[in-house]
Amino acid sequence: xxxxxxxxxxxxxxxxxxxxxxxxxxxxxxxxxxxxxxxxxxxxxxxxxxxxxxxxxxxxxxxxxxxxxxxxxxxxxxxxxxxxxxxxxxxxxxxxxxxxxxxxxxxxxxxxxxxxxxxxxxxxxxxxxxxxxxxxxxxxxxxxxxxxxxxxxxxxxxxxxxxxxxxxxxxxxxxxxxxxxxxxxxxxxxxxxxxxxxxxxxxxxxxxxxxxxxxxxxxxxxxxxxxxxxxxxxxxxxxxxxxxxxxxxxxxxxxxxxxxxxxxxxxxxxxxxxxxxxxxxxxxxxxxxxxxxxxxxxxxxxxxxxxxxxxxxxxxxxxxxxxxxxxxxxxxxxxxxxxxxxxxxxxxxxxxxxxxxxxxxxxxxxxxxxxxxxxxxxxxxxxxxxxxxxxxxxxxxxxxxxxxxxxxxxxxxxxxxxxxxxxxxxxxxxxxxxxxxxxxxxxxxxxxxxxxxxxxxxxxxxxxxxxxxxxxxxxxxxxxxxxxxxxxxxxxxxxxxxxxxxxxxxxxxxxxxxxxx
Numbered sequence: 221x222x223x224x225x226x227x228x229x230x231x232x233x234x235x236x237x238x239x240x241x242x243x244x245x246x247x248x249x250x251x252x253x254x255x256x257x258x259x260x261x262x263x264x265x266x267x268x269x270x271x272x273x274x275x276x277x278x279x280x281x282x283x284x285x286x287x288x289x290x291x292x293x294x295x296x297x298x299x300x301x302x303x304x305x306x307x308x309x310x311x312x313x314x315x316x317x318x319x320x321x322x323x324x325x326x327x328x329x330x331x332x333x334x335x336x337x338x339x340x341x342x343x344x345x346x347x348x349x350x351x352x353x354x355x356x357x358x359x360x361x362x363x364x365x366x367x368x369x370x371x372x373x374x375x376x377x378x379x380x381x382x383x384x385x386x387x388x389x390x391x392x393x394x395x396x397x398x399x400x401x402x403x404x405x406x407x408x409x410x411x412x413x414x415x416x417x418x419x420x421x422x423x424x425x426x427x428x429x430x431x432x433x434x435x436x437x438x439x440x441x442x443x444x445x446x447x448x449x450x451x452x453x454x455x456x457x458x459x460x461x462x463x464x465x466x467x468x469x470x471x472x473x474x475x476x477x478x479x480x481x482x483x484x485x486x487x488x489x490x491x492x493x494x495x496x497x498x499x500x501x502x503x504x505x506x507x508x509x510x511x512x513x514x515x516x517x518x519x520x521x522x523x524x525x526x527x528x529x530x531x532x533x534x535x536x537x538x539x540x541x542x543x544x545x546x547x548x549x550x551x552x553x554x555x556x557x558x559x560x561x562x563x564x565x566x567x568x569x570x571x572x573x574x575x576x577x578x579x580x581x582x583x584x585x586x587x588x589x590x591x592x593x594x595x596x597x598x599x600x601x602x603x604x605x606x607x608x609x610x611x612x613x614x615x616x617x618x619x620x621x622x623x624x625x626x627x628x629x630x631x632x633x634x635x636x637x638x639x640x641x642x643x644x645x646x647x648x649x650x651x652x653x654x655x656x657x658x659x660x661x662x663x664x665x666x667x668x669x670x671x672x673x674x675x676x677x678x679x680x681x682x683x684x685x686x687x688x689x690x691x692x693x694x695x696x697x698x699x700x701x702x703x704x705x706x707x708x709x710x711x712x713x714x715x716x717x718x719x720x721x722x723x724x725x726x727x728x729x730x731x732x733x734x735x736x737x
Contacts, residue, residue, distance in 0.1 A: 397431045563695065
């Protein structure tokens with residue numbers, strides 16, 4: 221067989237790959253790399269040299285006629301081009317710059333710039349901004365740029381929905397994000413800009429790895445000639461003050477649901493033009509993918525979003541808010557502003573008499589640990605929240621004399637296992653008569669077994685620490701029992717901070733699963 225093969229080769233019936241075949245193979249690899257790269261990029265980009273808007277076909281054609289493509293094919297004539305080198309060349313060619321800004325008047329839309337150069341349009345405020353952005357990106361060596369004003373076909377509901385779902389990743393993949401602060405002068409302060417009050421700009425701050433801030437006259441903020449303001453200590457300090465976001469989150473942010481309550485607080489002071497966008501603008505930050513329903517009620521959009529967070533992560537900290545309850549679900553707020561308050565912190569109680577070791581309680585402590593560790597995760601089923609919690613039955617409600625002109629109600633609450641305390645309500649509690657039956661109210665401590673992660677040592681050692689932790693003041697929810705063994709949450713105008721009465725009551729704690737509508 222070997223001799224036959226050699227003979228056929230000598231007779232040129234079996235030949236080495238021809239140069240044409242090599243070039244065709246390389247061209248296929250190049251085009252595969254182009255399609256793969258463009259698949260993760262926005263569907264349209266602006267050419268910073270010509271000012272033309274380019275769709276997918278135009279971008280492919282631009283690369284085919286580029287020096288980079290020609291060089292890849294020329295190199296294949298002398299030696300095979302490694303696939304990683306091909307991908308590196310293609311991705312470098314398509315590096316693009318994104319614009320983050322506050323929308324103003326006369327922003328050019330896609331239909332306004334199709335089939336013409338942005339450098340040749342009539343100079344309105346919006347067009348000058350777009351032109352200067354592209355020119356600035358080009359002066360920094362980038363061929364491609366993207367702006368949310370004109371690179372999305374907003375007349376297409378499908379495309380708009382895809383853009384909203386992809387926006388975070390587009391900013392994350394950009395080589396540079398230019399933040400234009402039209403309301404900050406060359407000697408002004410970054411934090412005074414309305415850019416920090418808008419909903420969409422939160423992800424435009426967190427997603428990019430490289431950011432440069434430009435002021436009204438398109439000069440770098442404070443003339444800081446840095447390649448990345450996210451690594452400039454002066455700018456980072458000002459950003460932390462303006463946003464209350466720690467520097468490590470600004471420089472190394474990862475999308476997801478970790479520390480959900482803090483992320484909601486970052487967004488709580490921001491607003492959007494379209495009310496439902498308050499929720500949509502957070503999808504990328506939390507790595508959530510939900511249907512976009514243009515025009516849906518803002519409460520529904522926020523409710524669907526919060527329900528998804530709880531369903532996926534079990535993070536019950538999103539239940540920690542004050543204000544008006546949502547019509548979507550009583551456990552969620554009507555507005556994201558309800559998360560502006562700082563969550564209840566676990567403050568240490570130094571009461572040696574109350575928490576002194578009790579004889580014969582070690583077994584009870586271990587049993588408590590095991591009960592809490594086997595609790596069910598929260599679930600949403602048909603707009604009903606199944607929530608594991610430690611329940612305290614309310615046994616007395618006493619109205620306090622308040623300001624007759626203030627639209628608030630103050631009550632002293634007594635509940636099983638808790639020290640009596642006051643709460644402030646926006647609405648009156650109407651079922652306070654205990655002459656015949658138990659009150660229909662309970663105070664609950666939402667619970668998830670994840671809260672036990674810090675207790676990693678042997679049960680006999682960790683259990684006393686657990687009792688100490690449960691003895692600290694906590695943020696409670698007030699529920700009202702309805703028919704059919706179902707509950708609704710009663711919203712409050714201030715945090716409900718409850719404190720267990722003593723260690724013996726904690727040891728009796730049982731985790732119950734309630735259905736809340």
